[in-house]
Amino acid sequence: MEKTINLKLKVWRQDGPKAKGHFETYEVKNISTDSSFLEMMDVLNEQLIQEGKEPVAFDHDCREGICGMCSMYINGHAHGPDEDVTTCQLHMRKFKDGETVTVEPWRSAGFPIIKDLMVNRNAFDQIIAAGGYVSVGTGGVPDANAIPISKEDADEAMDAASCIGCGACVATCKNGSAMLFVSAKVSQLALLPQGKVERARRAKRMVAKMDELGFGSCTNTGACEVECPKGVSITNIARMNREYLMAKFKD
Amino acid sequence: MSNFLSSSIGKKFLMSITGLFLVTFLFIHLSLNALLLVDDGGELFNAAAHFMATNPLIKIMEPVLAIGFIVHIFYASLLTLQNQKARGKDRYASGNSTPDVTWASKNMYILGATILAFLIVHIAQFWVKFKITKELEPTHIDIAGVHTEVENAYALVNATFGYLWVVIVYVIGSIGLAWHLSHGVWSGLQTLGWSNTVWRKRWEVVGTVVAWIMGLGFSAIAVIQHFFFQ
The missing domain is CATH 1.10.1060.10 (Alpha-helical ferredoxin)
Structure with a gap:
């Protein structure tokens, strides 16, 4: 049977390369534990669009772990807490119901931020x-x-x-x-x-x-x-x- | 050549060869100091100290050793600054939870600074008194049956280790050194390119063994001198 969880997300929002960024807190509900982290982010973005807000910008492409586009730093780990997977392959079953999840862009002088979670x-x-x-x-x-x-x-x-x-x-x-x-x-x-x-x-x-x-x-x-x-x-x-x-x- | 030394791998290469050179020096230093544990009133240690003080090879190696330390410290500072710049100002709010990363590997500069602080105390206590202010009393020992007048280095070492605070400083210095070497030895060899899946495990074992020998060896000499040779 499908299990769902509710999460609190602390997401890094930054308007542009020069803009000052900050964390924004969002809540997402009824996220299937079988879905991927990016699918959860899609749900969040749909929710933001419904509310008339700017969706979170993040890089993604193949969503099967071979293109190297997705690039989120989740709860202290690049590509999240699971091992040997990219963010797109990270399952939501790795998170607990009610957990607060911090989502940040890659942070390194070599990779300047373009917008939100996207880096160059x-x-x-x-x-x-x-x-x-x-x-x-x-x-x-x-x-x-x-x-x-x-x-x-x-x-x-x-x-x-x-x-x-x-x-x-x-x-x-x-x-x-x-x-x-x-x-x-x-x-x-x-x-x-x-x-x-x-x-x-x-x-x-x-x-x-x-x-x-x-x-x-x-x-x-x-x-x-x-x-x-x-x-x-x-x-x-x-x-x-x-x-x-x-x-x-x-x- | 300047091009090589300004490259990241060139600078790491210098760190590696100077570091490994300093480890060989430590082995010689430790083996001579082990003579402090021979219960003969310091005769053997004084003979060894006399040999080291008069040996022309050691006279050549002394400035080389100093250069080794200076290059190692200078490039460590330079690389640390450049690496911090490369990391950028922004930190992760969720920190870094990467497992299986040793503390030493992330704090080599701090451990190095601990060793440097110890080294300054150490040089002031012994090297300066041996070579600059020449505070050593003469004593007579038999070297290979020949009655020789030598400087009584043992008396100074023994007296210095008579203070408990000195022993504590030396034990802290030895632990800092051991910790530094627990990452430094294999890391140096990896930087030289002398590593693969098999050798990496071997070097890590070698590095751990070297760290334990240095840490235990130098602390044991200070502790035993304090408690059993006064």
């Missing part, structure tokens, strides 16, 4: 544009097993590639560091033959862009990998350090 994550696109791609000709699709790749490398590259670029790592990091994101992108390419050709150049350019954009440095607290909805490991950060140091020492 363009910095990530700039880092990717600095080198997170393969630009050499790799020919057509090779025959299966023509280029052997070890199971370990394939697995680690795949795990790194599961990063959806949502920015939960930056939002969580006490240093506002983007190293988990950058290292995942460096790793997924450095581990595979097509990406190896440009590995040194890529590591140098992406790290330089990350620094230029004002992201912090890593103190290996490991908070990012705990909050990462895809469970990307900080061993990728060690690999990026290795790639970067090797590239710099070769120069």
Whole structure:
């Protein structure tokens, strides 16, 4: 049988990038525990529209945990209290009836607020544009097993590639560091033959862009990998350090 | 090279190599101090102190050690400031509830400051008296059968540890150091890139063991000197 809960929401409202923000408290009733957090936010917004108020602006797109758009900081956790899920995959059954839920945008100097819960994550696109791609000709699709790749490398590259670029790592990091994101992108390419050709150049350019954009440095607290909805490991950060140091020492 | 040292990973690299260098120094320091626990009126310790004071290699390493400390502290301050700026002014109203994050890893600068405060007291109590004001009395010991006049470093150490407050300060300093190293050792190796899923667990164990050795070792020497060697 369907269970429903009532919640009190403390939501961050901010009119624009320069405006001063504040918390607004709302109540939502009869929320199905089977619904997702974003569906609950939709219910809230419908309610606000009915009341003639401005709905809460928040980022969302695929609503199945692969696009990396949703970005809410809920009750002290990026993407809320559940593990290895994005906000859109967070079920309302994770909350208790009558609970007060605090909903905030990502807070980091690298991610300025656009409006309410929306932040500008363009910095990530700039880092990717600095080198997170393969630009050499790799020919057509090779025959299966023509280029052997070890199971370990394939697995680690795949795990790194599961990063959806949502920015939960930056939002969580006490240093506002983007190293988990950058290292995942460096790793997924450095581990595979097509990406190896440009590995040194890529590591140098992406790290330089990350620094230029004002992201912090890593103190290996490991908070990012705990909050990462895809469970990307900080061993990728060690690999990026290795790639970067090797590239710099070769120069 | 300036480009490398202004990058985030370059600065972390300096933190890492200076930090790991300081750990090797601590091992030498602790093994020599362990001689304070030999019940021979300080003869062995004085012989070791004499060897360290006259060894040319140690004379070269002394300024290197000082540079190691200065670089480590300078870059720690620089990185902490930059990281705070990157974090931004706004804080989360709902705080941070991320589980499985050690307190030490989030407070390395504070723990480092504790160690620095201890270091200042420590230098004033011993190094200054050894090298600057030269307050040591001469004493005679036999080194490998040769009757030698050496400075009685043991007498100063023994007298200093006679005060209870000194022992308390040293125990606090040792705990701060151990806590710092419990994160610092593996973190330093991770920064050098020497880590993966397997090695990370190994380094964490190594770091914990090093932290316990340093914490227990240095506190035990101060406590035992106070209670059993007066």
